[in-house]
Every structure is written in structure tokens, then in C-alpha cells.
Amino acid sequence: MAIKWCIIGAGGIADRRTIPAIVKDERCRLTAVMDKSPETAKRIGEKYNVPYFCDEAEMLENTDCDAVYIGTPVACHYDQAMTVLRFGKHLFMEKPVAMTANESKAIVDAFKQAGKQITIGYMMKYHNLHEQARKIVAEDGIGNVSDVRAQFSCWYPDIAGAWRQKKALGGGGAIMDLGVHCIELIEYVLNEEIVDVKSFYSTKTFSYEVEDGGVIIFKTKSGVLGHIDVNFNIPDNASESKFELYGEKGYVICKGTLGQEETGTLSHLYAPQGDYSAQQNRTVSEPQTFVGAGNDLYQKQIALFCQTLASGKPDYFYADRAVHVQEIIDKIYNEN
Ligand SMILES: NC(=O)c1ccc[n+]([C@@H]2O[C@H](COP(=O)([O-])OP(=O)(O)OC[C@H]3O[C@@H](n4cnc5c(N)ncnc54)[C@H](O)[C@@H]3O)[C@@H](O)[C@H]2O)c1
Incomplete structure (x- = not known):
């Protein structure tokens, strides 16, 4: 039925x-x-x-x-x-x-x-390259993760009557609109919670009351450090839309994957280094590259x-994660 x-x-x-x-x-x-x-x-x-x-x-x-x-x-x-x-x-x-x-x-x-x-x-976690990033992290493909960066933007100039540009209707600006996606995705890919955040944000380019740019720095439960840049005020073509994860054995770098389509690329470098080298000779390793599958997120x-409805058993796991994202957003807006 x-x-x-x-x-x-x-x-x-x-x-x-x-x-x-x-x-x-x-x-x-x-x-x-x-x-x-x-x-x-x-x-x-x-x-x-x-x-x-x-x-x-x-x-x-x-x-x-x-x-x-x-x-x-x-x-x-x-x-x-x-x-x-x-x-x-x-x-x-x-x-x-x-x-x-x-x-x-x-x-x-x-x-x-x-x-x-x-x-x-929150559909970005279903992007095939983000699923792959999560798998690489889970399978020790970059070792112990230490650093994460995300840049997500959307050109959004002053528009008369736009609800997103009013605090009372949108709850915030670039952080509330774009930052939430990044927070949800990072926790999904790392499979762990962000436990601490600090943020700077401002309305620098446009004249609406919510922020047109924000920087969030964070720490996860296991000590991964990271930062998120979100902007309404840089042109879409000037934004790299990058999502990067670095660990002791390599990196995962996604380009052009943060958005509404299953596009972009993922580069995975596995290059464990062994002992410290006083010569500091840097050899170049080649990453493996994968592309977005182009399906509809x-x-x-x-x-x-x-599927969940058909199973007859409601699933609240990601709804709870979405509430947690909101706790982080509250902390950002109330404490910074
Ligand atoms: N996941 C995504 O990719 C994604 C992308 C864009 C927007 N969103 C989210 O979707 C929601 C809507 O954003 P949008 O970009 O579609 O906004 P929008 O302004 O383009 O569209 C909102 C629609 O809601 C209608 N509306 C306004 N107040 C209403 C009310 N009280 N009752 C019924 N209809 C009402 C408007 O007339 C309009 O048709 C937001 O929560 C936004 O964050 C998600």
C-alpha cells in the first residue's frame, strides 16, 4: 500500500x-x-x-x-x-x-x-563519497584522525523579505543554515560527537541582521580538532566546497561534495611514514581518486x-543526532 x-x-x-x-x-x-x-x-x-x-x-x-x-x-x-x-x-x-x-x-x-x-x-551523509569517507575512517584508512576542515558556502546577497536574513524567522545566518549540515556530516563521518566549540561570526558584506560568515572551531570526544567555514558572502565559483580529514597515516579530501548533488571527488592518500626523518626529505605519494555517483540525495x-515506515519500527537515531547539532548551535550563538 x-x-x-x-x-x-x-x-x-x-x-x-x-x-x-x-x-x-x-x-x-x-x-x-x-x-x-x-x-x-x-x-x-x-x-x-x-x-x-x-x-x-x-x-x-x-x-x-x-x-x-x-x-x-x-x-x-x-x-x-x-x-x-x-x-x-x-x-x-x-x-x-x-x-x-x-x-x-x-x-x-x-x-x-x-x-x-x-x-x-540532513541528506549530505547519504552522498556516496561521504559514506566512503566514513568507511575509510572506520577501516583505519587514514589512521588516528587528528584534523578536520570543512568549507561550505552559498552566495546569498540582500533580498527584501527573505526569511533566512531575519533572526526571528531563521534563528541565525550562515551557521544556522549551512554550519548545521557540516556539523552533522562531520559527526557522521567520524562516528563521534563534537564536545566543544568556539566560534566567530559577523555580518561583513551584506546588511541583513544575521551573520553572512562564520568560523567554528571544535574538538571531538576523542580529541580530533577541526574548523568549519561557512559563508553567504563569497561567490559560489570562488568557494572550493572542501571537506578534509587528516590522520597519522594519510588524508581524505572531498572537493565539491558539500551541496545538494552527489557530485565532486574524493582523494584518499594512504602514506604511513614510520620513524622520524631528520633529513625531512618529502617523497610524493599518489592518492586514489573517486567520483560522486550522481544519484539523487x-x-x-x-x-x-x-523503508523505516515499512519496518514498522520508528528509528530515532538521526533525529537525536539532529537535536545534538542544535545543542552545538545554541552553544555557538549563546556563548560567542
Ligand atoms: N536539505 C536541503 O538541501 C535544504 C535546502 C534548502 C532549504 N532547506 C530547508 O528547508 C526549509 C525551507 O527552506 P526553503 O529554502 O525551501 O525556503 P523558501 O522560502 O524557498 O520556501 C519556503 C516555502 O514555505 C512557504 N511558507 C512560509 N511560511 C509558511 C507557513 N507558515 N506555512 C506554510 N508554508 C509557509 C513559503 O511560501 C515558501 O513556499 C528550511 O528549513 C531550510 O533550512 C533544506
């Missing part, structure tokens, strides 16, 4: 990525869409030939569905997630979970208590969500 889906917030990433992923999955059926903007609701409803609404409760009262996707501004997530739960539905919601760690934990705890699935849209997310 098909999983019947309703959409809350149909215009942005929902229209570009998630609804296409839902309709392509043969286990899924789109049954209704809702958007606060009447034009968007109508446009997307007509595009998929399904009923459309401008109020989420009205949609859920009048539509037979099993699961709901939320793709709205962050400030809407808490109330809308709780509405979805009130109607007894499973939820797939965009990142970040909510405005604060407390709100995020309250949402995830409520879904756990009700035995309903909740999944948060959003389809992978929907497929996993369907």
Missing part, C-alpha cells in the same frame, strides 16, 4: 527537490499540498494535480495521509511539527529541527512518545524513510 504524503511549505526546496523525490518513489503517493502563499499552493497543487490548501490543519483534517513533509522557514517548524503529531502522522522535516535545542528536543521526544517516525532532512532520503 502506498505511503500517502501531504506537504507543508511547497514552494522552495520542496518544489525543487523533495516533491519530485516523493513522486518518483513508487512506494509513495502525493495526496495534497499546503503553502501559506495562495499562489504557491495553487501552482504546486495544479502541477501535481492534487488538492491544495493554505492552512495545514485544514489540509490534514480533509486529507487521508500517512506522512507529512515540512519545508517551511525554521520558525514554523515547532508548531507545524506538533500539528502533524496531533493528527497522528509520521514526519519528514527539513533541517535544522527548530529554532533552539529545547524546541528540537521537545519535538523529537513528542514523536518518540507517540511512536511516530520523525526524520530530519533527496530520493535516497525518501527511500530510507519509506
